[in-house]
Amino acid sequence: MAHIHFVECNTTHPGNFVIDVPMGYHWLLVITKTPALFWVNGDLKEYPSHSAILYRPQQKVYYRACADQFINDWIRFESNEPYITESPLPLGVPFALDDPDYCHKLLELLTIEHNFHRDYKASSIDCLLRTLFNKLLESYFHEPVTPQYYNLLKLRTAIQNDPGDYWTIAKMADDLGISPGYLQSIYKKTFKVTCMEDVINSRIRLAKEYLIHSTQSIADIASRCGYQNVEHFCRQFKQMTGYTPRKFQQQAKG
Incomplete structure (x- = not known):
């Protein structure tokens, strides 16, 4: 088990903010929302926003703002759990x-x-701590993050949360301020699937839920999943699943 001494989110500090602890008392995890300066391997280095740094007990802690303000999430805690004490995450080095x-x-x-x-x-x-450390591990062993990665991640999350929205390549590219061709290239390279394949997969996944667990008509389900034409929905559903929506519904409920 773990014991939390203090945890805060979206903490905003002024431009002269400095944390200088020659020997820390507990485990400390800091996640930046803005760029910041960290003391790493005997030198002060600037790291971008969306960086995480983990300090072990008795480790020197030094970081400070490098702009008008510094915003971060942080948690100071104690734990003897192996997933923390034996973690392969770097100590005192942002990633x-x-x-x-x-x-x-x-x-x-x-x-x-x-x-x-x-x-x-x-x-x-x-x-929650175990899940957080799993996400930290995924990040640490992830391929280097590209400048557009976070925008693409937000786009993909929006698609999967609301597949019934009006998604087109032109609209998605315009939202990100890039060309349609560039969007398709970097999206496929980042997620190993095209943006429209993500839209279609998310719509079919949602349609399956409605077909199994709701009493709506096929036409209503098609509309809720972003299809303006029920025939197009039926063709695409069969292409993706091998069944018509009605046949899928009958087999699932039978």
């Missing part, structure tokens, strides 16, 4: 997060659990 929004949500939940005394507080904190 890029590949899904900073996900990590931020976990820290928000850790903040809530820490500040409320609920029956399963300890086990909830342990589960």
Whole structure:
């Protein structure tokens, strides 16, 4: 189990903010929302926003703002769990997060659990910390993050959360301020799937849920999943699943 001493999210500091602890007391995880300067291997270096840095107990901690303000999430805690004490994550060296929004949500939940005394507080904190460290590991062993990566990640999350929206390559490229051809190239390179394949896969996945668990008509389901033409929906659904929507529904419910 772990014991949290303090955890905060979206903490905003002025431009003269400095943390200087020659020997830290506990484990400390800092996630930046803005660029910052960190003392790494005897030198002060600037690291971009969406960086994470983990300090072990008794390790020197020094970082400071490098602009008008510094914003970060952070958590100071104790733990003897092997997933923390034996983690292959670097200590005292920032690395890029590949899904900073996900990590931020976990820290928000850790903040809530820490500040409320609920029956399963300890086990909830342990589960959230384990998940957070899994995401940190995924980030650390992830390929280097490109300048457009975070914008692409937000786009993909939006597609999967709302596949029924009006998604076109031209609209997506315009939202990101890049050309349609460049969007298709970097999206496929980043996620190993094209942006329109992501749209179609997400729509068919949502359609399956409606077909199994709702009483809506095929036409209504097609509309909710972003299809303006029910015939087009039926053709695409069969192409992706091997069944017509009605046949899929009958087999699933049968």
